[in-house]
Amino acid sequence: xxxxxxxxxxxxxxxxxxxxxxxxxxxxxxxxxxxxxxxxxxxxxxxxxxxxxxxxxxxxxxxxxxxxxxxxxxxxxxxxxxxxxxxxxxxxxxxxxxxxxxxxxxxxxxxxxxxxxxxxxxxxxxxxxxxxxxxxxxxxxxxxxxxxxxxxxxxxxxxxxxxxxxxxxxxxxxxxxxxxxxxxxxxxxxxxxxxxxxxxxxxxxxxxxxxxxxxxxxxxxxxxxxxxxxxxxxxxxxxxxxxxxxxxxxxxxxxxxxxxxxxxxxxxxxxxxxxxxxxxxxxxxxxxxxxxxxxxxxxxxxxxx
Numbered sequence: 001x002x003x004x005x006x007x008x009x010x011x012x013x014x015x016x017x018x019x020x021x022x023x024x025x026x027x028x029x030x031x032x033x034x035x036x037x038x039x040x041x042x043x044x045x046x047x048x049x050x051x052x053x054x055x056x057x058x059x060x061x062x063x064x065x066x067x068x069x070x071x072x073x074x075x076x077x078x079x080x081x082x083x084x085x086x087x088x089x090x091x092x093x094x095x096x097x098x099x100x101x102x103x104x105x106x107x108x109x110x111x112x113x114x115x116x117x118x119x120x121x122x123x124x125x126x127x128x129x130x131x132x133x134x135x136x137x138x139x140x141x142x143x144x145x146x147x148x149x150x151x152x153x154x155x156x157x158x159x160x161x162x163x164x165x166x167x168x169x170x171x172x173x174x175x176x177x178x179x180x181x182x183x184x185x186x187x188x189x190x191x192x193x194x195x196x197x198x199x200x201x202x203x204x205x206x207x208x209x210x211x212x213x214x215x216x217x218x219x220x221x222x223x224x225x226x227x228x229x230x231x232x233x234x235x236x237x238x239x240x241x242x243x244x245x246x247x248x249x250x251x252x253x254x255x256x257x258x259x260x261x262x263x264x265x266x267x268x269x270x271x272x273x274x275x276x277x278x279x280x281x282x283x284x285x286x287x288x289x290x291x292x293x294x295x296x297x298x299x300x301x302x303x304x305x
Contacts, residue, residue: 016118103136199261
């Protein structure tokens, strides 16, 4: 599988913040400076945050060469999952990478937010194809964090990356999972690595009606209607029919796990290391519920008619 270059293994890097984002650039600088691997880049040409595992299906995507010192890099018009899929396909690069790294994301990816994350999807796509992978995120907090923290985060994760590659060389690395790693805000004073489980933490979001894509205020119709040629009720009906309603998300609350799952451990200052799989089976109590419920569904439907 190795991408060539003697004993040096090959890592391919992607992300969801875009190829020009400070997180991926800091990661690439640390990887190249370590002089341990061959480095390839196949990353989105613009921000693709929170696109989850979406893929481009009907339309062709473009790949444009980008000059980044020490790496072979392409900016791709698709999603993070597209980038990984293309980068490991041998259609873009002549060989398959030994490891895919997705990140470093600006913001943590813990709990239920893992489902939304394009960064995590970039790593998960590699697992689909049997290639070891890792997603990296930094818990960026406005007013506290600085772009230099991305370099510190990359340096803090370098032992994990090198450790994975050692296991890959020995052919002892597990094939049924990938790692999701989150680095705490105060990365300089982190408490070390902690193996965690994916928790159920989530920021709860609602919707509010806005006047434009950029702000709030009273909602205005996007279409001016003539009011002197019809009755008032007819005019109101036409306005409602042609009005474009705009809504924006807003944070309305949050739920945070207790215990030693990913998000609480991250907030305690640990670099969280969470093994993730592809499948998401229901919890055992739900499995048992449906095992009892399903056999009676047809009978219950007939008696309800």
